[in-house]
Amino acid sequence: MSKGILGTIGLALTLVFAIPVALLGLQFLALDGRPLVGVAFLAIAVLMVGIEEYLTTPTDLPGLVLGKTIGTVVEDPTEESETGDREENEETG
Incomplete structure (x- = not known):
């Protein structure tokens, strides 16, 4: 899907917020032994990017x-x- 410059900037800003959430999910999943919380944070990160990419505003x-x-x-x-x-x-x- 081709994006304009504003779409690319919007995706980059979304990734700025989604990557730390995903890393927190990985920390809970792998290091702290709390898989339910880890999977929840990973799902939130994926939804953040997916909604920004595919939702019509x-x-x-x-x-x-x-x-x-x-x-x-x-x-x-x-x-x-x-x-x-x-x-x-x-x-x-």
């Missing part, structure tokens, strides 16, 4: 709507040239 909606609208209103010029070439070949051939 209100700021994403205008871009999605605009992309779908442009796709239905404006036709792709490469599709027109391909169908035009086929029609010309059928007429001459």
